Amino acid sequence: MRAVRVVRAALCLAAMSGLLAPLAAARPPEKASFGAWVVGEAADRASVYAATSGDSGDVLGKSCSRDGSGCVWVLLTPEGCAAGARAPALLNASAGAAPVTLYCDGKRFQIGDADFYREVVLEPRIVEDEVRRSAGMLGVAYPLESGAFKADRFNLAGVADALSALRGLSAPPAPARPPAPAPPIPASTTRSGVF
Numbered sequence: 001m002r003a004v005r006v007v008r009a010a011l012c013l014a015a016m017s018g019l020l021a022p023l024a025a026a027r028p029p030e031k032a033s034f035g036a037w038v039v040g041e042a043a044d045r046a047s048v049y050a051a052t053s054g055d056s057g058d059v060l061g062k063s064c065s066r067d068g069s070g071c072v073w074v075l076l077t078p079e080g081c082a083a084g085a086r087a088p089a090l091l092n093a094s095a096g097a098a099p100v101t102l103y104c105d106g107k108r109f110q111i112g113d114a115d116f117y118r119e120v121v122l123e124p125r126i127v128e129d130e131v132r133r134s135a136g137m138l139g140v141a142y143p144l145e146s147g148a149f150k151a152d153r154f155n156l157a158g159v160a161d162a163l164s165a166l167r168g169l170s171a172p173p174a175p176a177r178p179p180a181p182a183p184p185i186p187a188s189t190t191r192s193g194v195f
Contacts, residue, residue: 032165035158039165048169050162054152059116060140062128062163064170071170073121073128075102079144081117089142091127093134093156098126102142131159 031040039050042063051061057078064071081087083106091098102119119142121127131138134156141151 033158034162034165036155037158037162039162039169041169048166050159050166052154052159054140054154056150056152058140058150058152058154060138060152060154062124062166064166066170068170071124071166073124075119075121075140075142076116077119077150078114078116079150080115081119081145086122087119087143089121089140091130092139092141093130094136095130095133098130100126128163131156132163 031038033039034050037050037052039048041048045066047063047065049061049063051059053059059076060073061076062071062073075089081102081104083104085104087102087104089100089102091100101122103122104117104119107118108115136156137153138156139151139153141149143149
């Protein structure tokens with residue numbers, strides 16, 4: 001159980017960093033827990049994430065850039081995938097089942113002795129709808145390169161609060177307002193001149 005927590009924390013901090021940026025940082029990223037979900041800031045400070053680990057060690061999460069350029073839903077898995085490959089996947093939860101497509105973006109990283117790969121969900125709205133409308137668990141089943149299938153279950157406890165916190169963290173800062181112009185100086189009521 002402790003090993004799963006260590007992997008979960010490491011994955012969330014390292015891999016959910018939006019675009020898997022290097023882990024060099026002056027101070028550790030901040031994070032908060034909401035039920036089974038963790039919300040935090042990537043080590044590069046350029047993105048934030050909300051993520052949870054599944055029964056089989058996969059990680060499901062949403063990562064958003066800090067500059068407001070967008071968010072992605074990703075599945076991080078130790079199972080290999082070929083860069084550019086697309087694979088069908090099936091989501092199943094209390095609100096129903098829905099098909100999605102996973103895209104292997106070729107990003108690979110190592111945590112401990114294990115390699116992990118990032119699969120981007122090409123239909124983020126479907127994932128968003130499923131996790132928001134469902135309770136309990138979200139199942140994800142997808143094919144492996146070997147011809148077998150893998151299924152994982154993700155606990156949805158705390159997902160609504162985690163996604164709300166993520167929205168707050170990923171909102172681009174409001175532009176600074178310029179100072180209000182000084183009020184005009186009223187015209188003088190006295191006349192100057194030669195008397």
